[in-house]
Amino acid sequence: MIEAELKARVQNPEYVMGKLDLKAEGRAELYQDTYYDDATGSLGANDQELRLRTIHGADSSRSVLTYKEARVDARSGSKPEYETRVDSPDAVHALLRGLGYVPAIAFQKRCRNYEFRTRGRSLLATLVHVPEVQGTFLEVETLVSEERELAAALKDIRAVMGELGLVDADFTADLYTDAVAARRTAEAGAPPA
Secondary structure (H helix, E strand, C coil): CEEEEEEEEECCHHHHHHHHHHHCCCEEEEEEEEEEECCCCHHHHCCCEEEEEEEECCCCEEEEEEEECCCCCCCCCCEEEEEEEECCHHHHHHHHHHCCCEEEEEEEEEEEEEEEEECCEEEEEEEEECCCCCCEEEEEEEEECCHHHHHHHHHHHHHHHHHCCCCHHHEECCCHHHHHHHHHHHHHCCCCC
16 A cells, blocks of 8 residues: 655644544544664665554554655655554564664654545544644645555645645655754754764
8 A cells, every 4th residue: 555645834733723623523642653774774765664653542552563665756755555553562662673673763743633534535634743843744644555546646635735724835745753863963962964
């Protein structure tokens, strides 16, 4: 499956949240993400991701292991994605380390998730705040089975984001991992790599 996804910086989070609240009930969740790479950094260098995420909700927590291949569309975050639920995140952390992977970066995301159907698609819209990154972001995604379906899915996602008040200048393909790493480097007083 390919995760068709667009991300945008949100200028008016309250307005966007109000519009999303009309589409679905929002779910506040805290994501604890740990991204792994090999010792040479080859996953990141090849635009791949290996992530263990624990999601803390109001009533429960769950964890998922995700591997994402390189982007299939440079203007978006769309990547082939493989994900599975994890019963024991501590065991998976140990397994990944045992296989030679090392934590490349870990951080938290405060999210409000909305799931709804529109334009014949199941969408997940997520308002995201990363404490180490200035601003609020909106990610909207859906799954497609083949790359030839990606353009139509992204067009639908862009239309939905337009309905929520986002404009072309708001869209970004920047990664949270890069922004968090840059912030930590700046705070440490080291010159950026």
